[in-house]
Amino acid sequence: MIINATTITNEVSVILQTLYDYTVIAIHYLPVIKPYFVGIMEYLKPILVPVVPVYVTYKLALKFLDKKKLVKELLTTYRDLEFFYALEKEHVELHKLYINKSMKNTARDNVRNAENKVLSINNTPAKLKIKIANLEELDKKLQFPKK
Known part of the structure; x- marks a missing residue:
């Protein structure tokens, strides 16, 4: 089932x-309040019926x-x-x-000690490729439907 603004509007109206209807039936048993409540509901119904579906659609959008x-920001960060x-x-x-030594671990140790920052094992190059592929797939799914 495709959910769009018209479907949501119809569902909310129903x-x-x-x-x-149920409120009117329930109020039937409260004779003192019934005329006032029904009057208020009758008065608000033309306002609420068009406004509520639009508001719900707005919030979903x-x-x-x-x-x-x-997703776009996370994809940029991973890249x-x-x-x-x-x-x-x-x-x-x-x-x-130039010096026949990689110095990678020395540089990482210097950053770890000087700035108190640690490189996590959750974003290794291999894991990043998988995460980027998954996010690109999710990004394609989140495209607005074409007519």
Whole structure:
């Protein structure tokens, strides 16, 4: 089933009408409040029926756009990490060429000790490739439907 704004609007309208009907039935047993409550519901019904579906659609669209934005930002971050791993590899090769030593572990130890930062094992180059592929697939799924 494809969910779009029209479907949501129709579903919310049916729910509101049902809620109104059940409320009127329940109020039937409260004779003192019944005329006032029914009057208020009759007065608000033309306002609520078109406004609620639009509001729900708006909230769903915002949620969708926020998720898409987060996926894009995470994908960019993973690609930046991938770049920095390639940069580190290039530095290692240059060090090997000029001083016959990679100095990778020395540089990592210096950063760890000086700045108190640790490189996690969750974003190794191999794991990054898998994460990037998964996020690209999710990004394609989050595209707006084409008509």
